[in-house]
Amino acid sequence: MxxxxxxxxxxxxxxxxxxxxxxxxxxxxxxxxxxxxxxxxxxxxxxxxxxxxxxxxxxxxxxxxxxxxxxxxxxxxxxxxxxxxxxxxxxxxxxxxxxxxxxxxxxxxxxxxxxxxxxxxxxxxxxxxxxxxxxxxxxxxxxxxxxxxxxxxxxxxxxxxxxxxxxxPTSLVYAVDEALNMIFEEGLENRFKRHEVIAEAIRAAIRASGLRIFAKKGFEANTVTTVHKPDNLDSVKLRSEIECLGVVIARGSGPFRYTTFRIGHMGWITPSDTLALVSSLQLTLRRMGCNPKRDMVKAALEVLASSTLR
Amino acid sequence: MxxxxxxxxxxxxxxxxxxxxxxxxxxxxxxxxxxxxxxxxxxxxxxxxxxxxxxxxxxxxxxxxxxxxxxxxxxxxxxxxxxxxxxxxxxxxxxxxxxxxxxxxxxxxxxxxxxxxxxxxxxxxxxxxxxxxxxxxxxxxxxxxxxxxxxxxxxxxxxxxxxxxxxxPTSLVYAVDEALNMIFEEGLENRFKRHEVIAEAIRAAIRASGLRIFAKKGFEANTVTTVHKPDNLDSVKLRSEIECLGVVIARGSGPFRYTTFRIGHMGWITPSDTLALVSSLQLTLRRMGCNPKRDMVKAALEVLASSTLR
Known part of the structure; x- marks a missing residue:
């Protein structure tokens, strides 16, 4: 330029x-x-x-x-x-x-x-x-x-x-090289499909909970889901509570730092990681008195079950 | 600026x-x-x-x-x-x-x-x-x-x-943190002294070989030694021959790419690494018909022996 x-x-x-x-x-x-x-x-x-x-x-x-x-x-x-x-x-x-x-x-x-x-x-x-x-x-x-x-x-x-x-950064160049080998072993199409199905499962779970997804229909990324935080939910506490269960979610970013939280689901995420995430989130929301409307795990499972993803 | x-x-x-x-x-x-x-x-x-x-x-x-x-x-x-x-x-x-x-x-x-x-x-x-x-x-x-x-x-x-x-680069930040712990365990003064003694041992070996060190007296770095390459010595071959012995030395850099070679001796280098380097260099120079004038290993050993370095 x-x-x-x-x-x-x-x-x-x-x-x-x-x-x-x-x-x-x-x-x-x-x-x-x-x-x-x-x-x-x-x-x-x-x-x-x-x-x-x-x-x-x-x-x-x-x-x-x-x-x-x-x-x-x-x-x-x-x-x-x-x-x-x-x-x-x-x-x-x-x-x-x-x-x-x-x-x-x-x-x-x-x-x-x-x-x-x-x-x-x-x-x-x-x-x-x-x-x-x-x-x-x-x-x-x-x-x-x-x-x-x-x-x-x-x-x-x-x-x-x-x-x-x-x-x-030599050690990282080797790491990227190996990651690329693993990516081509999985196959690009399989990999894109895996991300799509898992993202859809997570979105189904969020919708079941009654929380709202930031991205409008047709613009949802398959790698990260940003969720609107209800006013009565303390997101710092949400993040620390779910971390006790071994799941890390991110705070909001920029202008949405205090009004959203984020779930990353990219790279080597598996269906079982997805279920661990969704069930931990459901448990944490319940513990915090923010009861999900419908069963989040069931919603995610339905998406995963209807796919050919292993 | x-x-x-x-x-x-x-x-x-x-x-x-x-x-x-x-x-x-x-x-x-x-x-x-x-x-x-x-x-x-x-x-x-x-x-x-x-x-x-x-x-x-x-x-x-x-x-x-x-x-x-x-x-x-x-x-x-x-x-x-x-x-x-x-x-x-x-x-x-x-x-x-x-x-x-x-x-x-x-x-x-x-x-x-x-x-x-x-x-x-x-x-x-x-x-x-x-x-x-x-x-x-x-x-x-x-x-x-x-x-x-x-x-x-x-x-x-x-x-x-x-x-x-x-x-x-999170993994590297952890690596630097651990390296700093190790540095403070060794102690800064000990660490500077170690580099000084090892550098002097390597310089003594180079002088014994008859090759010339690039840096003039009083300006020698304790971390890297650049050596003038004699015209009759093939430095590409020198580097590949010494690598067979498990020692890596570097080519010259910039305007001195073809007229020098470089020995790095910083970080976690030990007296035994130093002797491995010096003896491998002596052996390689001999094999290449570039006979050292005096015993390089002996010269390095004398410096190491006269120090309190362990």
């Missing part, structure tokens, strides 16, 4: 709200469209925004980790390709658990991490860029402000690992 | 030569003083340079990993304090193995890593800043170009780990 470039920043929660700050630091001009009502972004509306302005790039999170909201990157990629706009996708909370197609979807730069859908420890940034962008990088005649984050310098290492740019 | 700030970049090898690029990317004005003859920098000469120009900061590597050359940061720190210039120290190849005193030496920002003197796996950046700089950071009213490298944003996390800036 060059100073003055206009970037369409599509915001569906705390993490995508950071795009604006990053664009400003790079002396770009952000145009922020924020939507915090549980809906993600779709192709048609993004096309309208793109037609109205002269954007160099669109920045979007595939799954917004803070709200559990997913956007339709496939549709938005079509729009980006059609209008010649670069597409920058944060796939932090989707890669390795939900389908992400860099080339087919017209993604210019796709960034992710080692610790979520990939299921290795945190500490590695994974970046994919498309061929056209590699060509542009090679021709680039100005330096970007950051030395270690300069993708042009990384090209030399990618092409020949004998070249050096900076020391790699 | 603000655009237009003048920075004195003191270069004693490949890594410190990167300061110029970094200053330029931050729109600063670098003044480079390069010395590649095996000598590091001392206080008096730096004072002359500082008096002549109006520098905002001095950037220097304590130990230049590529050449094994150390500089006198204590003296240079005095100069920096006296003249009110910020001192930025790359302590990558010294922290945890050689004495580094951020406050006492007048260092403004000291950067290091997890994998060298500290002896944990690579992947963590360790940064210390002095109190005055923290106050300046707090008052800073402009943003730096990098989001994740913005020290001002990290202050919030340092003060309260409940705050979030980005996901940490």
């Amino acid at each position: 060059k100073p003055g470039d206009r970037v369409l920043c599509l915001v569906s929660g705390f993490f995508s709200s950071r795009f604006k700050d990053m664009v400003l630091r790079a002396k770009g001009v952000p145009k922020v469209v924020e939507r915090l009502d549980g809906r993600g972004f779709m192709g048609k509306e993004v096309e309208k925004l793109v037609k109205r302005d002269n954007f160099k790039a669109i920045a979007i999170a595939h799954v917004e980790t803070s709200t559990g909201v997913a956007s339709y990157i496939d549709e938005i990629g079509e729009v980006a390709l059609k209008h010649g706009v670069k597409l920058l996708v944060d796939a932090v909370a989707s890669l390795g658990a939900m389908d992400v197609r860099v080339d087919k979807w017209g993604i210019t730069i796709c960034g992710s991490c080692s610790q979520k859908g990939i299921g290795a420890p945190p500490g590695c940034t994974l970046i994919a860029v498309n061929k056209q962008f590699v060509e542009e990088l090679e021709k680039r005649d100005h330096d970007v402000p950051t030395f270690y984050g300069d993708l042009k310098m990384w090209l030399n290492v990618v092409r020949d690992p004998e070249n050096y740019h900076s020391t790699q | 603000k655009p237009g700030d003048r920075v004195l970049c003191l270069v004693s090898g490949f890594f410190s030569s990167r300061f110029k690029d970094m200053v330029l990317r931050a729109k600063g004005v670098p003044k480079v003083v390069e010395r590649l003859d095996g000598r590091g920098f001392m206080g008096k000469e730096v004072e002359k340079l500082v008096k002549r120009d109006n520098f905002k900061a001095i950037a220097i590597a304590h130990v230049e990993t590529s050449t094994g050359v150390a500089s006198y940061i204590d003296e240079i720190g005095e100069v920096a304090l006296k003249h009110g210039v910020k001192l930025l120290v790359d302590a990558v190849a010294s922290l945890g193995a050689m004495d580094v005193r951020v406050d006492k030496w007048g260092i403004t920002i000291c950067g290091s890593c997890s994998q060298k003197g500290i002896g944990a796996p690579p992947g963590c950046t360790l940064i210390a800043v002095n109190k005055q700089f923290v106050e300046e950071l707090e008052k800073r009213d402009h943003d730096v170009p990098t989001f994740y490298g913005d020290l001002k944003m990290w202050l919030n996390v340092v003060r309260d780990p409940e705050n979030y800036h980005s996901t940490q």
Whole structure:
């Protein structure tokens, strides 16, 4: 990105709200469209925004980790390709658990991490860029402000690992390599399906409890579920009580820090993990006097039983 | 650093030569003083340079990993304090193995890593800043170009780990924590002494072999020794032959890639590791027809024997 470039920043929660700050630091001009009502972004509306302005790039999170909201990157990629706009996708909370197609979807730069859908420890940034962008990088005649984050310098290492740019977190690179082996052993389609079924089971359990899911229908991520917290429920206590049962859930994030809690369900989660989670949550809610409306475990079990997931 | 700030970049090898690029990317004005003859920098000469120009900061590597050359940061720190210039120290190849005193030496920002003197796996950046700089950071009213490298944003996390800036490489943070426990068990003074004796033993062995050490007397790092390669010695073969004996040595770096090789001796290296290294090097040099002048193992043993190191 060059100073003055206009970037369409599509915001569906705390993490995508950071795009604006990053664009400003790079002396770009952000145009922020924020939507915090549980809906993600779709192709048609993004096309309208793109037609109205002269954007160099669109920045979007595939799954917004803070709200559990997913956007339709496939549709938005079509729009980006059609209008010649670069597409920058944060796939932090989707890669390795939900389908992400860099080339087919017209993604210019796709960034992710080692610790979520990939299921290795945190500490590695994974970046994919498309061929056209590699060509542009090679021709680039100005330096970007950051030395270690300069993708042009990384090209030399990618092409020949004998070249050096900076020391790699070797132990984590081995961990990511092994996680990728395990992912391909499971099979990508199986893996996406597993995440889909488990996410649906958890959502069924939340619906059975009477609590409300943050993400609106059609925008639910299969990796994380954000739940609206009822006013009478102490979420700090909820988190510590369920932790006593061996289950960790996360607090809300950003503007929803005090009004939601989050359930992560990505990576190596199994049906039995899912049932452990759902039953622990049901028990904890009961103990805290927040009685679930219907049986949460039964609701989750029904989803799991109707699938072929083992 | 603000655009237009003048920075004195003191270069004693490949890594410190990167300061110029970094200053330029931050729109600063670098003044480079390069010395590649095996000598590091001392206080008096730096004072002359500082008096002549109006520098905002001095950037220097304590130990230049590529050449094994150390500089006198204590003296240079005095100069920096006296003249009110910020001192930025790359302590990558010294922290945890050689004495580094951020406050006492007048260092403004000291950067290091997890994998060298500290002896944990690579992947963590360790940064210390002095109190005055923290106050300046707090008052800073402009943003730096990098989001994740913005020290001002990290202050919030340092003060309260409940705050979030980005996901940490958790497994490595535990590793660094344990390495620090081990370092304090050994005792800092013991640890510095161990590195000093072992480095001296290795240097004695190199001198006995007839090969020449890159660093001039008084500037030898106790963490890495760079050795001039004789023209008739194939260093690729040297490295692969010694690796067969279970010892890894490194190729030269930057402008000395093909004319030197490097021996790293930091972290958890023991006297027996040292003897394994020296005897393997002696054997390999002999096998390659590059007969050592005197007995290298004997030379190293004499140094080790005359110390109280166990």
